[in-house]
Structure formats: structure tokens, C-alpha cells
Amino acid sequence: MPIHRATWHRLAPKNSIPGLPCPQCTPGKLKVVKDTLHVREPKYVQDWRGKNPDDWEPDFAVERWSATLRCDEPACGEFVNMIGDIEVVEVDLDLEDGLPSWGYQDVLRIQALFPVPPLFRISDNVPKPVKKQLEVAFRMFWTDTSACVSRLRTAVERLLDDQGVPKERLLTKGKNAGKMHRMDLHERIDSFTSGSAHKNQLQGLRNIGNLGTHGGDDVDDDDLFDAVNVLEFVLTGIYDTKTINAMADKLKGKKAQP
Ligand SMILES: [Zn+2]
Known part of the structure; x- marks a missing residue:
């Protein structure tokens, strides 16, 4: 909501x-x-x-x-x-x-x-490491807008960890072929969301989180509230779709009383 x-x-x-x-x-x-x-x-x-x-x-x-x-x-x-x-x-x-x-x-x-x-209600299906970062972000809201959005970005990193998105990949081309490459958040999101509706949303959170991490006055409360809404939507899509689909199946299967 x-x-x-x-x-x-x-x-x-x-x-x-x-x-x-x-x-x-x-x-x-x-x-x-x-x-x-x-x-x-x-x-x-x-x-x-x-x-x-x-x-x-x-x-x-x-x-x-x-x-x-x-x-x-x-x-x-x-x-x-x-x-x-x-x-x-x-x-x-x-x-x-x-x-x-x-x-x-x-x-x-x-x-x-x-x-x-809570700035939003965290679903019971959201894994603990993500939840932990969100709770820090909620505390930061009262202290520092930039620190708050930066923590929302860290929650995105924990979400990717939970979803099994690798942090490194093996290079196969160029002069560094055969070496491991540490993926930045941009690359990890791309790897996780290829063809997914969440790609744009997660990249938006990454960018505003980066601005927050750099401090300064680049991030305002409207950005923070937008980030909260986007992250809540993404978390629902990733962690609650199964629950929602199960409810929909139950509704679909319900028959009229004889
Ligand atoms: Zn109460």
C-alpha cells in the first residue's frame, strides 16, 4: 500500500x-x-x-x-x-x-x-537479512534521509543474495579472460532481472541508494517515499506472488453451494 x-x-x-x-x-x-x-x-x-x-x-x-x-x-x-x-x-x-x-x-x-x-508492513515471507536492513532504514528515517535510502539499497543487495544472484562471474573474453570479475550492483540486478518487470524498479532503487550513500542534499523526502513504495512493490512481487496465486486458485476453485 x-x-x-x-x-x-x-x-x-x-x-x-x-x-x-x-x-x-x-x-x-x-x-x-x-x-x-x-x-x-x-x-x-x-x-x-x-x-x-x-x-x-x-x-x-x-x-x-x-x-x-x-x-x-x-x-x-x-x-x-x-x-x-x-x-x-x-x-x-x-x-x-x-x-x-x-x-x-x-x-x-x-x-x-x-x-x-515501519514505513511499510514487511511481509512474513521476506527473508530475515532483508528485513534487518529495512528495520535499520526505518530507524534512519528519523535521523538522515540519505542514510535511509542507502539502507534501502542494501536491502536490495540482501534480496539478490537471497535469490542466489552471484557476486562474481568468470570472464570469458578479452585480456582478462579466465579471471573472476566482481559484479557491481548494476550487473547483479541485470543478471537477476533479465526479462523481468522488476529490472527498472531495482535499478531505480540502486541509483537513489547510490546518491544517498554519497551523502549531500541530492536525495529528498519525496525520493525516499518513492523508493519505499517501489521497494514494497518489488518485495510483494518476489516474495508474496505464491501466496497471492494460492489465494486466487482457492477463489477460482470455489463452487456454488448445491
Ligand atoms: Zn499494536
């Missing part, structure tokens, strides 16, 4: 933490447990402001916070801890005289969650 992009913001107003999916159960959503949001200002910030009241600017604010979330499925009830700092953003205000104005507001910047909510 395509990711619901509006849920995945790293900034949240203090009274409106997004309803992220439960890491433990499929239908559950995480809700903040009452009175568990604790925001604290370090003493060194208080001291500095006290000594320099005329120099203080709203965006100098430094605060640390934590909150506990609980899954809203009664039979699950998983707890998730969320931590972060704050960011000062500009907001539109309506003054008493009716004139529009603007001001500053502290919002929560989410830095980490544990256990981490």
Missing part, C-alpha cells in the same frame, strides 16, 4: 503528534499516553538567557523532550518511546484587532523512536 506521506513528518506541534503505525501489530496506531510528554530546558540555556536578556532571540531556544506512545489496539498495547529536541517555526497569528500577524512557536522535532514504526 503506498505510504501515507502526510503521517511521516519529523516536526509536530506539541498537541498533535502524528498517529504513526504500531511496530507490533498491523491495524494499530500509536497515541500519546496522557501526561507523558515532558519538555525540559537545560540549565545552561536558562542561565545564558538570564545573563543576556536583551540578546535573546526566539530561535535560540534549546529544549529536550520525551513522550510515551501506546498502540490503540486493545489486544496489542505496545509502548513506543519517542525523543527529540525542538525547532522554532514561524506561525500566522490572528491578533485581537483582527489584523493578521506572525510570531514564533516551538514545535517538536522527532529524533528517534523505539521500537520504530
